[in-house]
Amino acid sequence: MDYDRIRPVRHLTGILEWWRLWPKRGSISRPDWTNWRGYLLHIPFTLLFMVLLWVEAMMSRDIEHTADVLLICLTTTALGAKMLNNWKYAHVAQKILSEWSTSDLFELRSKQEVEMWKFEHRRYRRVFIFYGLCSGGVIPLIVIQPLFDIPNRLPFWMWTPFNWHQPNLFWYPFIYEAITIPIVCICNITMDGINWYMMLHLSLCLRMLGQRLSSLRHDDKKLKEKFLELVHVHHRLKLQSLDIENFISKSTFTQILVSSLIICFTIYSMQMRPVTQDLPGFAAMIQYLLAMIMQIMLPSIYGNAVIDSAHMLTDCMYNSDWPDMNPRIRRLILMFMVYLNRPMALKAGGFFHVGLPLFTKTMNQAYSLLALLLNMNQ
Secondary structure (H helix, E strand, C coil): CCCCHHHHHHHHHHHHHHHHCCCCCCCCCCCCCCCHHHHHHHHHHHHHHHHHHHHHHCCCCCCHHHHHHHHHHHHHHHHHHHHHHHHHHHHHHHHHHHHHHHHHHHCCCCHHHHHHHHHHHHHHHHHHHHHHHHHHCHHHHHHHHHHHHHCCCCCCCCCCCCCCCCHHHHHHHHHHHHHHHHHHHHHHHHHHHHHHHHHHHHHHHHHHHHHHHHHCCCCCCHHHHHHHHHHHHHHHHHHHHHHHHHHHHHHHHHHHHHHHHHHHHHHHHHHHCCCCCCCCHHHHHHHHHHHHHHHHHHHHHHHHHHHHHHHCHHHHHCCCCCCCCHHHHHHHHHHHHHHHCCCCCEEECEEEEHHHHHHHHHHHHEEEEEEEHHHHCC
């Protein structure tokens, strides 16, 4: 079937390629640490911005001010970890995407498979657009509002070697943040989108494999060849899952560590901020909170889809026409079903299984930290 199997992710890889966070097409299959344009793009903006935020947070003596700084400081720190991860492992993901789009093993061979791909791609695009709007919608509310405040204030508090409260010096850090914040936002949502798509596509391939296993019939003259090909597909998916885990493991682990803190500090800042006096700021915090929740919820959903799709393969194999097959094929099927009992799951940092329980644990941690902060404030 003539359908682009990785259509939603092509634009995302193009964006990251321009920002030098993704290897060029046809490049060497190893990390490129001579990526000087990438360093020139991100060190003056993303990494320097992160350092200035941390200095401001460490010099702060007010818990409310510290919370305001940390909610963006931790997000930028997670972005820095994702950038380093992409510079080291993006070639692995690029190789997998190339195999998915060109290999005959993963070719869509029925209308049902094409419709399944189209449906999931449409749903993924809608989710990603909503996430992008929640994240990008914060920028105009955060950047434009300070221009009308008297005295002037920066969109986000950060340390500067001079007193930016002076009118003649205010515009230097403001312009710097007005340039840096969109860069941080674009890179962050794009790298998140690619991580999520890798898990989504892996789950789709497992569902496709399950459909093909359940459609095996005893009267098919090429039964053995088809079955062995499906075993080979599963073997390739198993190896790809290990590579995908290497690609998403460290960035997802970093996101898990900071997400509960970010959600906690965001809700705390919203509660301490008078809503009627700063409606744009409150609306921006609502959008920011929603984006931060989606940052941990969506990988949990897609990771859980991988676990469920892999778990269903045994049932799909059992639903085939195996009782009427010859003894040799039945023995092969039995050995394959025993092998399928080994769970396939992606881990973050080698500790946490990426699934729905991870999301609930993160939200529980955020609630516990928020309750502790509120008790300290009283």
